[in-house]
Amino acid sequence: MAGKTVAEKIFDSHRIDNPADDVHVLKLDAVFCHEITTPMAITDLIARGKDRVFDPQKIKAVIDHVTPAKDSKTATQGKILREWARRHRIRDFFDIGRNGICHVLFPEQGFVRPGHTIIMGDSHTCTHGAFGAFAAGVGTTDLEVGILKGICAFHYPKTIKIDITGNLPAGVFAKDVILSIIGRLGVNGATNTVIEFSGPVVAGMSMDARMTLCNMAVEAGATCGICYPDQTTVAYLWPFIQNEYPDRSAALEAFKAFWPDADAAYAKAIKHDVSGLEPLVTDGFKPDNVKAVKEMGTTAIDQIYIGSCTNGRIEDLRIAAQVLKGQKISDNVRGIVSPATPKIFRQALDEGIIGIFMDAGFCVTNPTCGACLGMSTGVLAEGEVCAATTNRNFSGRMGKGGMVHLMSPATAAASAIAGRIANSPIYNG
Amino acid sequence: MWDFSGKVLFLDRADINTDEIIAAKYLTEITRAALQPHLFEDIKLDGFQGQDDIAGKSVIITRANFGCGSSREHAPWALEVNGIHLVVAESFARIFRQNMFNCGMLAVELPAATIDHLFQSYAHQQTTVTTNLENRVFTIAAGDQKEDIKFSLTDFARALVETGGWVEYADSHY
Known part of the structure; x- marks a missing residue:
C-alpha cells in the first residue's frame, strides 16, 4: 500500500464519516470568521433556531475586511459579528485596535498548528497550509455548519507536489515564485487538489514567505497549499507551544508526523527551478x-x-x-x-x-x-x-x-x- | 426542492469568476434578495445584455472553471434570487460547486465535447431544459430540436439537493 501525502494523513486523522465515495466529513480544529461572510451564517442559524457554536475556544473571529466601518451596512455586519462573539463567549474576537487581516493575524496569534484542519469563509484560507495544516476556504453554508457542528465535508484531496529547486536570485521573492507557478499551472491547473510546496527553496524561506506562497495556491484552483513543518515552523510557533513540548527538537519530532511518506502517491510531481527566475x-x-x-x-x-x-x-x-x-x-x-x-x-x-x-x-x-x-x-x-x-x-x-x-x-x-x-x-x- | 428546469442563459466563456457573478461591493448586503439586481454586473462577455438576458432564465450553460476566485456564497445566492438553480458547465471551481449543493442547488458537469455541442446547437435560439433528477437526465429543447443529456450525481449530492442543503443534512446526521 502506497504511503500518504500530508493532506491524506490529516484527513485520515480527522475523518468522522464518509457519506459518499468521495466525500469525507472531517472534524475541525479551528473555524475562522470575518465580518463579510459570517453575518449571513449567523442570521441563517438564528432563522433556523440553531444559534449555537460547537466550541467557543475553537472559533476565532475578526473584523478585517472593512474596518473602521465605512457606512451603515458595514457597521451592521460588524455589529452582528460582535454581538454574536459576545453572546457565545468567543474570547478570540479581534475588534478595532486589535484587528488585522485574518490570514496574517491568526497565524501571528499562534492559532495555526501543523496537522490542523481549519476552515474559513474566505478563499485565501489556503495561506495557513504554510504551517503544515489543511486549511480551506469555504462558503457561508459550510462555515455555518462548521460553527454549529465543528465539521466540514471535503473531497479526498489529490496532491500535486512541486519541488522548488535552484537558487532564488537577489530581488526575486516568494511572490515571483508563486506567480511563476500559477503561470505554469493555469488558473484551473490545481482545482480540487492540494499543492505540497517542497524542496530547498521552500526550506530556506521564512514563515512570511511561505505564507505568501501558500496564499495564492487558490489562484491555481488549489484547495490548500502546504509546506512541511520544520525548524522554521517550530521557531515561529515556539512562544505558543513551549508549554506543550520539552524543547524545540521534541516539537519538530512531533511535527514530522505531518511530513509525507517517501512513497506517497501524487497526482503530479513537478520540478520548478527558480535559478533563472525574473521578477514577474x-x-x-x-x-x-x-x-x-x-x-x-x-x-x-x-x-x-x-x-x-x-x-x-x-x-x-x-x-x-x-x-x-x-x-x-x-x-x-x-x-x-x-x-x-x-x-x-x-x-x-x-x-x-x-x-x-x-x-x-x-x-x-x-x-x-x-x-x-x-x-x-x-x-x-x-x-x-x-x-x-x-x-x-x-x-x-x-x-x-x-x-x-x-x-x-x-x-x-x-x-x-x-x-x-x-x-x-x-x-x- | 426546486425543479431545475426552465429557460437557458448561455454564457460562452471559461473562468467566469465570482467577482463577475457578484461584485465585492455588494458583499455588505445582509439579505440575499438585495443581490438580485446585481447578478453579472461586472462580467466580461461580449454582447451580454445584463438583466435583459437574465430575466426569465432558470438554467445557465457555460464553459470550464465556472465560479473561480473568491469563496463568497453570495455568488450562488445571486443566481438563486434570480431564479437560477441549475448550472451546467464543463467544470466548476471547488468552493463554488460545493456552495451550490450546500444551498440545495444543482451543479452539473459535462464533457467539453458535450458542452461544445450544446453551444453549437442551441445557444443561438431560445432553449429550455427539463430536469429529471430521479433518472439523472435533462431534456434540452429548442424549436423542433430535442435531446436527452445524462449526467452523474452521487446519492449524497442528491440527498443535499432533496433536503434543501448541508445545514439540515449535517444537523440531522452528526
Whole structure:
C-alpha cells in the first residue's frame, strides 16, 4: 500500500464519516470568521433556531475586511459579528485596535498548528497550509455548519507536489515564485487538489514567505497549499507551544508526523527551478497571465498598493522600505501602504519603516483588507491602473473598470518611484 | 426542492469568476434578495445584455472553471434570487460547486465535447431544459430540436439537493 501525502494523513486523522465515495466529513480544529461572510451564517442559524457554536475556544473571529466601518451596512455586519462573539463567549474576537487581516493575524496569534484542519469563509484560507495544516476556504453554508457542528465535508484531496529547486536570485521573492507557478499551472491547473510546496527553496524561506506562497495556491484552483513543518515552523510557533513540548527538537519530532511518506502517491510531481527566475507581474484579468517586469516597463500606473494577506507582512514592508529609502514616489502616482496587523504596524513604526513610506509620499492606512477587493481605502476609478502586492487581478476587483497588476513588494515600491512598472534595484538581472 | 428546469442563459466563456457573478461591493448586503439586481454586473462577455438576458432564465450553460476566485456564497445566492438553480458547465471551481449543493442547488458537469455541442446547437435560439433528477437526465429543447443529456450525481449530492442543503443534512446526521 502506497504511503500518504500530508493532506491524506490529516484527513485520515480527522475523518468522522464518509457519506459518499468521495466525500469525507472531517472534524475541525479551528473555524475562522470575518465580518463579510459570517453575518449571513449567523442570521441563517438564528432563522433556523440553531444559534449555537460547537466550541467557543475553537472559533476565532475578526473584523478585517472593512474596518473602521465605512457606512451603515458595514457597521451592521460588524455589529452582528460582535454581538454574536459576545453572546457565545468567543474570547478570540479581534475588534478595532486589535484587528488585522485574518490570514496574517491568526497565524501571528499562534492559532495555526501543523496537522490542523481549519476552515474559513474566505478563499485565501489556503495561506495557513504554510504551517503544515489543511486549511480551506469555504462558503457561508459550510462555515455555518462548521460553527454549529465543528465539521466540514471535503473531497479526498489529490496532491500535486512541486519541488522548488535552484537558487532564488537577489530581488526575486516568494511572490515571483508563486506567480511563476500559477503561470505554469493555469488558473484551473490545481482545482480540487492540494499543492505540497517542497524542496530547498521552500526550506530556506521564512514563515512570511511561505505564507505568501501558500496564499495564492487558490489562484491555481488549489484547495490548500502546504509546506512541511520544520525548524522554521517550530521557531515561529515556539512562544505558543513551549508549554506543550520539552524543547524545540521534541516539537519538530512531533511535527514530522505531518511530513509525507517517501512513497506517497501524487497526482503530479513537478520540478520548478527558480535559478533563472525574473521578477514577474500579471497582465490582464487572470492571475496566470504573467510576464517579466521588463516586458511591462512602459505600463504607466495611477496607484500603488502595498498590503493584503499576500504581502502585508513585516518582511514585505522591510523589502519595500529598502527600495523606497531616501526616494520620492512619482508625482503621477498615489501610494498606499497597509500593514496587515497592529503588531506589524508597531514593528514598522519602531524600525523606521513607516517614516520611510511617509517620506516617500505614501499614505499609511490601518490594517484592513480594504482596497485589495475594492471595498475601501483605495478603490480605483474607471480606466485606472494599480500596481498591487495583492492576489487577484480580476476585472473589477479593485473597482469597476480598473486594472490591477500583481507583483512583489520590491517591484511595487520601484514602480511607485518610476510611475510605471519597473524592476527594483535589488534585482540586478 | 426546486425543479431545475426552465429557460437557458448561455454564457460562452471559461473562468467566469465570482467577482463577475457578484461584485465585492455588494458583499455588505445582509439579505440575499438585495443581490438580485446585481447578478453579472461586472462580467466580461461580449454582447451580454445584463438583466435583459437574465430575466426569465432558470438554467445557465457555460464553459470550464465556472465560479473561480473568491469563496463568497453570495455568488450562488445571486443566481438563486434570480431564479437560477441549475448550472451546467464543463467544470466548476471547488468552493463554488460545493456552495451550490450546500444551498440545495444543482451543479452539473459535462464533457467539453458535450458542452461544445450544446453551444453549437442551441445557444443561438431560445432553449429550455427539463430536469429529471430521479433518472439523472435533462431534456434540452429548442424549436423542433430535442435531446436527452445524462449526467452523474452521487446519492449524497442528491440527498443535499432533496433536503434543501448541508445545514439540515449535517444537523440531522452528526
